[in-house]
Amino acid sequence: MNTQNYxxxxxxxxxxxxxxxxxxLVAGLAHAHGDVTPQAxxxxxxKQLGEEWxxxxxxxxxxxxxxxxxxxxNQNCARCHGLGAVSGGIAPDLRKLDIEPDTDEYxxxxxxxxxxxxGAVYMPPFEGTLSQEAMWAIRAWLETVREQ
Ligand code: HEC
Numbered sequence: 663m664n665t666q667n668y669x670x671x672x673x674x675x676x677x678x679x680x681x682x683x684x685x686x687l688v689a690g691l692a693h694a695h696g697d698v699t700p701q702a703x704x705x706x707x708x709k710q711l712g713e714e715w716x717x718x719x720x721x722x723x724x725x726x727x728x729x730x731x732x733x734x735x736n737q738n739c740a741r742c743h744g745l746g747a748v749s750g751g752i753a754p755d756l757r758k759l760d761i762e763p764d765t766d767e768y769x770x771x772x773x774x775x776x777x778x779x780x781g782a783v784y785m786p787p788f789e790g791t792l793s794q795e796a797m798w799a800i801r802a803w804l805e806t807v808r809e810q
Pocket of ligand 1: 738739740742752755769772773777786792800
């Protein structure tokens with residue numbers, strides 16, 4: 663799935679018409695950057711994880727994963743969650759996610775499936791665009807910029 667499709671879905675059009683300011687802001691942001699296609703992320707230098715989705719980050723404190731995750735985040739997540747994960751207030755501040763197995767599971771669920779409510783896409787799914795390795799690398803990097 664690329665952002666082009668995302669911005670052109672009927673759900674997105676409904677989103678534009680949505681009454682709340684925050685919804686309109688999210689939609690506007692996606693629109694303004696609609697030509698930024700999610701980038702494939704080269705994770706060949708990391709231990710490969712296989713087909714099965716893990717529930718706990720295997721790359722915690724892994725330097726190479728943190729390096730890859732930094733760039734993968736900026737290419738795929740920053741347009742909504744902010745450069746350097748400093749949220750502009752439109753999407754949640756990902757620096758505030760706890761470092762716990764439960765949060766790992768929550769994180770990977772969001773990254774894979776995105777968030778759709780009542781037919782409106784708040785966040786697109788990344789499964790099929792990003793590998794499991796890339797998603798966990800992003801999580802490893804996010805932990806290095808964590809804030810209470
Ligand atoms: C098109 C905008 C957009 C993009 C791109 C995006 N997100 Fe999101 N994300 C959101 C919004 C909006 C929410 C809040 C959804 C809701 O209302 O529950 C969210 C929620 C989340 C959450 C849950 C946060 C919490 O505090 O509950 C996680 C984790 C997350 N995103 C990770 C990512 C990652 C990782 C990427 C990049 C691979 C990404 N997002 C890309 C818009 C986006």
